[in-house]
Amino acid sequence: MTAQHPPDEILLGFTRALRAAGVRVTQDRATSFLTASAIVGLHDPEAVYVAGRATLCSGPDALERYDRVFEAWFGDRSELPRTIPRERREDVAAPLPVSDDPGENGGEGEQDVVRAAASEAEILRHRDVAELDAAQKAILDAMIRALHPRAPLRRAARHTPWRRGEVDLQRTLRGSLQLMGEPGQVRRRRRGTEPRRVVLLVDVSASMRPYADALLRLTHTLVRTGAPVEVFTLGTRLTRITTALRTADPDRALVRAGDEVPDWAGGTRLGETLEAFLDRWGARGMARGAVVVVFSDGWERGDAALLGGQMARLGRLAHRVVWVNPHRGKDGYEPVQQGIVAVLPHCDDFIAGHSLRSFEQVLEVVASA
């Protein structure tokens, strides 16, 4: 720590650096951090480190980042710029889905442009996402955004009043009490419903690259329904991106998710990452009774036996396991790769995921699970 900066500034600068690194540090947390540091004493870096971990972090993901930033901020700062990072606000405007450059057919009436876009949209529904150019992708993005997924439902423990079903003794009696004991209307009830949890696991390895963007947009629409939805990316490691995808604007959400994922377009170790998911999250309840959707082509570099074993575990935990494979929709596709062969016995559904049409089917399968 340098002498020319007062300690408050250095500590607050650290919280800003932490925020810039993606840890959500609110004002009250920063204040708690200052209080805690003052209590343990600023002369003791070890204690300040602990105080910061306790007040600024809220989970293992944040802890990892915290360690990195702490090291950079309070460690050897010789090569670091000594400026305090500014608050970063990325305002990414959502681009309007325009199919063609308007200058190109400037003479034509607006009607034609709309009609052209409409017919193109219909064709796009069936086109393979991987083969689209930039302009078509923009339309597709808007179309994905316009999807309205429904969350699957499960039976809840509580009863709700209903027209038919079993007799609700309590409400019937209460009703007749209001009539001074005269028999009144017979009330009925049934078990209510609650949204069932959906867990989405998106393979972001190199072989899935052409589809990753569209698939993440699809998961974004599901997250935005407000139902209990969790999203993870698989590749060489497991990353939870649910929080990032809660951002309303899809483009900003994807940028945030991209910041989180360290193994973008890397290798595939499905078995190991699936194991990590089951160990860290799944077995503790996240996958229990949930609808789990895996978006992957099943190209496994690692041990296919491990993958099969982990899928069996997942199958036992989850209410329904849906495997979405982009190649499934292509002509002449046969599920013969080692990974897919190991996986298939443990899946309830094995469906295509290469075009908007197939995405709609995926949402349908999830909603009716």
Add this chain to the structure above:
Amino acid sequence: MNSPRAVAQALEQTGYLSDSALATVTFLAGEMQRPLLLEGEPGTGKTALAEALAQIHGVPLIRLQCYEGIDATQALYDWDFPRQILHLRTLEAATKDGSLDPTEAEKSLFDERFLLSRPVLRALRESPAVLLIDEVDRADDEFEAFLLEVLSTWAVSIPELGTVAAAVPPTVVLTSNRTRELHDALKRRCLYHWIDHPGLEREVAIVRSREPDVPAALARQVVEVVQELRGEHLLKPPGVAETLDWARALQRLGASELDLEQAANTLGAVVKYREDTDRVKHVLDRMLAR
């Protein structure tokens, strides 16, 4: 306790061996009067810390086990309905002439003696106390919101009796196994700490202090095997609790050293899944062959 070191020493006297980070956080929680939110693998001593804290301060440990669907009546208070009815009947019988004053009768119904204090209310009334809110991740969002209110005001209002406020805020320890993400508002109220599995030396020390009858050589061997197992991707990696169980089991069988036969017979103390058994046997073979 005026420093993290003092906290660590006090914890050590109860048999709870903490590292400096945990001691510092515990110290801070006391100084800032904030709840302590502990997360970590099962069996790393989250609940045990609350027990140790209660022992240090010589105050009661009040435990609230959370579960899905828990609501305020199970955490705060409830009225003892059967006894209230009985009381009413007694009043009726005692005043046969019908001179029972309805308002008086009603007032006597909501008396202190018909109040069933549940853990949170007890903690507020009996403070100083240690309130352990165990596995808070199992409860619902609504319950978290309710906790948030209690943990920030340290007071609860009972319509029939008035507000109950704690003279001294109780020491609160929340534990979570991360089956679900807690609400950020609740996390912000708390000091957060992730408890990891202890290192080799510290775990040996924990076994020695908790189970003084276990021979030193056996304790070390057991810990070595368990630590090895944690790197073996078991379905359920053993926690410190399992280490203690195993050491205890072996000691009861009269073992002074870990041998293959007795280890195999007592595997149930460490391994909780059939799939894990093979891996554990494999590790045992390898380690004991050395």
